[in-house]
Amino acid sequence: MRGERRGGMPRHLPVAPPLGNGRFYFILIVFCVVACILIGRITLLQVIDRPFLQSQGDARTLRHEAIPAHRGMITDRNGEPLAISTPVVTLWANPQELPEDGIQRVMLAQALGMSPDDFEARVELYSSREFMYLRRQMTPQAAQRILDLRTPGVYPQREYKRYYPAGEVAAQILGVTNVDDMGQEGLELSYQPFLAGHPGQRRVIKDRRGRLVRELGVIREAQPGGDLVLSIDQRIQYMAYRELRAAVAKHEADGGVLVMMDARTGEVLAMANLPSYNPNNRTGLDPRGLRNQALVDVFEPGSVMKPLAMAAILESGIVDRDAVVNTSPGWMRLDQFTIRDFRDYGELTLAGILEHSSNVGMSRLALQLSDTAIWEKYNQLGLGQSPGTGFPGETTGSLPAPVRWSRSERAALSYGYGLSVSAVQLASAFTALANGGMRLPPSLLRLSEPPQGLPAIEPAVANDLLNILETSVAAYTGGRRARVEGYRVGGKTGTVRKSGQGGYTTDAYRSVFAGIAPISDPRIVTVVMIDHPKAGEFYGGAVAAPVFSSVTGNALRLLDVPPDHEVDE
CATH class of the missing domain: 3.40.710.10 (DD-peptidase/beta-lactamase superfamily)
Known part of the structure; x- marks a missing residue:
């Protein structure tokens, strides 16, 4: 048969000629350039751009949260409370994260005590933003009932609300605070720096939805405000x-x-x-009543x-x-x-x-x-x-x-x-x-x-x-x-x-x-x-x-x- 030598011994197939020196070195250079580019890019990312990239990553996950400072108490001369701060919860939402599901939105609106139409109008108003208040200064129990709905895009914020046990009896001398717990009238205003204290700060990691992943520690402890003792009995x-x-x-x-x-x-x-x-319920307030x-x-x-x-x-x-x-x-x-x-x-x-x-x-x-x-x-x-x-x-x-x-x-x-x-x-x-x-x-x-x-x-x-x-x-x-x-x-x-x-x-x-x-x-x-x-x-x-x-x-x-x-x- 063709391709075989006599005596049954196989004949060798022809061998391809080796690559030319130019092609070999070209491929070698390409590999070296690619390796250098990769090494350079890795060096750029890990060494030169590392601080910038890390800061950008932290900006998306690392947060500095304020720790509210407890406002100081106002008491009478015998230590009886006249103005105290109680913990409350403010609910806020990211309109861009709220669900499209109409049923979930209706349930959220009803839980907030709003009509579905009013709720939708409010969401539409803030649709281009990432923050809007849902309800300020709720009791922790009432806020938890809404959070239990587990509606995406709804988050809590811890705050304090001022309460006046004496009500209208001592309203003008004490004054009032606003929704942000800042003194607006009376002694609440004149002693605002002393009563307010200084908020603290902590570092946390949150995911892209704003949910807490891990707490990294307290940067600065909150310093509560001072207590004010009045001459009033x-x-x-x-x-x-x-x-x-x-x-x-x-x-x-x-x-x-x-x-x-x-x-x-x-x-x-x-x-x-x-x-x-009544400073605890200012509905229908007569402005004359504010004057001391x-x-x-x-x-x-x-x-x-x-x-x-x-x-x-x-x-x-x-x-x-x-x-x-x-x-x-x-x-x-x-x-x-x-x-x-x-x-x-x-x-x-x-x-x-x-x-x-x-x-x-x-x-x-x-x-x-x-x-x-x-x-x-x-x-x-x-x-x-x-x-x-x-x-x-x-x-x-x-x-x-x-x-x-x-x-x-x-x-x-x-x-x-x-x-x-x-x-x-x-x-x-x-x-x-x-x-x-x-x-x-x-x-x-x-x-x-x-x-x-x-x-x-x-x-x-x-x-x-x-x-x-x-x-x-x-x-x-x-x-x-x-x-x-x-x-x-x-x-x-x-x-x-x-x-x-x-x-x-x-x-x-x-x-x-x-x-x-x-x-x-x-x-x-x-x-x-x-x-x-x-x-x-x-x-x-x-x-x-x-x-x-x-x-x-x-x-x-x-x-x-x-x-x-x-x-x-």
Whole structure:
């Protein structure tokens, strides 16, 4: 056969000629270039671009999450909570990750308390974004019921919500926070940096859907806010608000204010305002209720200023303690103005002038003084100046400078017209009578030790006036309804005409009472103002004095102040 040698031995097939040297080296070079490219690329990725690539990878998986800081608690002087923060859950969603399934969307909308149409409209509005709120500040239990639906694209966020146990009773002094737990009003605003604290931060790894894969550790611990201890006594605050509300309702008034201060320290034990609001539910909020009228609103005080003006008269040395003033015929003309008393009281002692609240008697005494004597005394008592409580928007009041005053203006100042004060300023001024002539600035925070006080009235004069104030609430006076069973109290009524566009009105009044108790060893100073009572009675002795009596009596017993007088009914 062909291809075989004879004898049966196979014949060798022809061998292909070897590759040419050029082709071999070409292939070798190609392999080397590819290897170099691969090595270079690996080097570029692993060495040169490693930090950048790692940062890009971390940016897609590594997260820095904030750890919310617990807002500090606000308590009363006895440690009772007035404002606390509770943990809540906010639900948010990535609209681009929400399921297309209509049934899942309807179930989610119903769980959120939304109609399907409203939910779809909201999703459409945020469709180009990766974040939208579903529901803010839910209770953990309510939020968990929604999370149990396991709807893709829905995530929780831990937050805190402010809660006020006292509700409307102390709303204006505390203020409120917004949905982001930032102070907006009152002490929540003025002490925002102290209460807020500092949020922490932690590192976590999340997948592309935002789900937590692993926690890498805490970068910075959250620092909770500081706790604020107020001077307010919650027990007295509740009583003050209750009695003030009852008086406003009884007399169909527009509102009212009550301020009670510790006569030894200047600490504000109670500060009630009406109208008010519930800070835990602000639906239908009356904007008037937001104002802390005791600190930010002013009014002409009227006759409650007479004991303070009398201090300037006694210190002048022009008249002595036993002087007698003729107030007949019960009126007088000054600069084309007529100053009137309730009736013709005839001759009155200084005590009688205060007991009967004689405008004529005060005017005749004031006109014997220098032009600036009463103004200087009011200025020493802190009127026309900031109270210094740190409360946002606290007013300075108005005490016009004595420039070219007429005789009628000087007289009006002595019986409480021509100036304006806040309830807190008035209470602070009366601490000078209760504290041996030393005026105490008001404090909304509990003090560790009593302040020095500011000299405002000569001690002997302050003691004389304190005793005169006790006679001003005697059984036969207009202030008799301010008496407290078992305690010696003193005070002064005021009935002030409200001013309008055309001057003073004849049918709108403010009823005021400022008092001190007990007289033997003063412990508290209380100011009550009822705005525009319309149910018939409007005199300070009939409207404001009974509120003083009720609140002061209960407060003295709560503070364990021993009785110093037996009332003979």
